[in-house]
Amino acid sequence: MRSTVVGKDKVSGATVSALLATHVEPTAALNTDESPLYTTPGKSFAAHDTVNHRNEEYVRRDLVTGRVATTNTAEGFFGNSKRSLDGTHHQVSGKHLGLYMAELDYKYNTRKVSDGSRTVTGIAKVEGKRLTLRPMKTTAKPGQRL
Numbered sequence: 001m002r003s004t005v006v007g008k009d010k011v012s013g014a015t016v017s018a019l020l021a022t023h024v025e026p027t028a029a030l031n032t033d034e035s036p037l038y039t040t041p042g043k044s045f046a047a048h049d050t051v052n053h054r055n056e057e058y059v060r061r062d063l064v065t066g067r068v069a070t071t072n073t074a075e076g077f078f079g080n081s082k083r084s085l086d087g088t089h090h091q092v093s094g095k096h097l098g099l100y101m102a103e104l105d106y107k108y109n110t111r112k113v114s115d116g117s118r119t120v121t122g123i124a125k126v127e128g129k130r131l132t133l134r135p136m137k138t139t140a141k142p143g144q145r146l
Helices: 013-023 036-042 072-089 094-109 115-126
Strands: 029-033 047-051 059-061 068-070
Touching: 013 036, 029 036, 029 068, 036 047, 047 059, 047 068, 072 094
Parallel strands: 029 047
Antiparallel strands: 059 068
């Protein structure tokens, strides 16, 4: 899972197309709902299957190719993300939304790993790094060591 924060006013077929081109191989089969945002970008992939939620279609197997068209995995991630943001964090700022989403991506991508193993891996990734929200201010005078 890779989340990208996009402003409401920036959601367009061109934006979706650019994001998909950056993150998805052209040999992939793309599964989406029937939104017109995906029509043009879908042509750039080996296949583009859609489900029609308006007709209460949520999963479909193509009898010719055997592919399964569904958006259930993505919708499950979005639903869990919304509940996590509302329930755990209660409120998030748009300024830091990307960081919250990176946390949710990590949790989703490691969902089949034990909590202990995920924690050890996460700590190893931050070892030797400093987390600052703002540039650090120094009060050292020229030539003085901090």
